[in-house]
Amino acid sequence: MSGRGLIILVAGLFVIGGTLYTTIFQRSETLTTNVVNSYNVEQAKNIANSAANLALSQLKNNSSWRTGYTAVQMGSGYYWVTLKDTVFNGSVCIRVIATGKTNYRTSTEVAYSCTAYVSSGFIPPAVKAAISTNNNIETLGTLTVDGRDHDLNGNLVSNNGTFGIWTTKNFNQRGSSKVGGTFSSTDYSPSRPGSSNVIRTSQTYPGGYPGSPDSALGGPSMGFAEGTLKSMAMSGTNGGQYVTNPALLRYPLSGVTYVELPSGGSWSPANIEGTGILIVHNTAQNAVIRNINFGTFKGLLMADDIDKIHNTIIGAVIGLSPTPPSGNCIGNGSGTVLYSSQVLTSTTATVSGTGGSSNVLAWKE
Incomplete structure (x- = not known):
């Protein structure tokens, strides 16, 4: 192979190698970002579900409680809970909306919400x-x-x-x-x-x-x-x-x-x-x-x-x-x-x- 051909081959290998490196790096970065996002979503979900259960526990102790929670820290995140009396499928109930957030007030903030409808009573059996x-x-x-x-x-x-x-x-x-x-x-x-x-x-x-x-x-x-x-x-x-x-x-x-x-x-x-x-x-x-x-x-x-x-x-x-x-x-x-x-x-x-x-x-x- 002539010297010129060798130079072209080496240059080509460098280009291919650089392209592969860039592609692998970008994919690795994307994969890392996806993993981090999935983790944050899961964390926000866990916070929201935990907050909802805290609210249910509070309702068990005090059925008239409707105050809820605002920006309460839990681990590395925060949660909010609102409660409202409503009707669901014909039953009087309490709607509990819990929201969990990770990376609160940052560019990568993630929020997740869940809603529970809680029965707020029953018809006594003797009411015919x-x-x-x-x-x-x-x-x-x-x-x-x-x-x-x-x-x-x-x-x-x-x-x-x-x-x-x-x-x-x-x-x-x-x-x-x-x-x-x-x-x-x-x-x-x-x-x-x-x-x-x-x-x-x-x-x-x-x-x-x-x-x-x-x-x-x-x-x-x-x-x-x-x-x-x-x-x-x-x-x-x-x-x-x-x-x-x-x-x-x-x-x-x-x-x-x-x-x-x-x-x-x-x-x-x-x-x-x-x-x-x-x-x-x-x-x-x-x-x-x-x-x-x-x-x-x-x-x-x-x-x-x-x-x-x-x-x-x-x-x-x-x-x-x-x-x-x-x-x-x-x-x-x-x-x-x-x-x-x-x-x-x-x-x-x-x-x-x-x-x-x-x-x-x-x-x-």
Whole structure:
């Protein structure tokens, strides 16, 4: 090979070698960048998921917590959490959005978000209708009992309700009282007489009708051993109160309000302005709440004997006694009882330990 040819060969090898080196270097740099990016994404994902679980744990301890977190450091990154009450697939729930970031406030910042929808309560098993009782029941006056579903403010939610009246005994609709409800996803407006589709009499409660507030919420299997609700009221959690004299109650009601009257005792007239779970009960099952003339109540009313509802109740009513001492008239004035699944689930969230993994309706990433 001539000297000129050798020079050309060597020069060519240098060019090829340089090109190969550049290509390998570029690919190596790209590979390194991809590995680093993947690592950062995975780190941001782990931070977001950990933050979401921290929020769920906080909700389990405090179902009313909605503060969230802002720019909290975790390892080499930071996280943010926001919470909002919403409705998901027809269920009242809490939306938890958690965001994790690595290389925060740099040109290589990576963010990752996940969203959890957490059930914020349940419909108590003893809620079979807008009004559920274990005794003969009678309505008079212009009382309206509406088992159609309603939202937190009493607005109609179509085709999602339940019966108007459910009782183990008989029902007598008198005066100008009206009953409505939902059957097989069909709404029946309150009427006189009410449709037989939304009035259930001579019913059998599986395992026997509950005779106490705790059993009405499901008993030990649902986390409500006897005395649980009373203890919650005594603790004052979420504004709960326990009294033996209703004159000592503070308003508006909230949380679990437990009025334990002496045997044969009566709370009359009754102001039930507020929210939550209101219980009027004693071990003899003869505590009476009578002439409920004042206050709009959003929640679940459970009492041994409910005598004359004259106010507005959004949620549900449960009568506990099979032989209420005051008789069978649950309302003879202008009262209104509106069934609301949203009110019930948001109410029971205050006593159901919201935030556990079993309460997560959906998890999206």
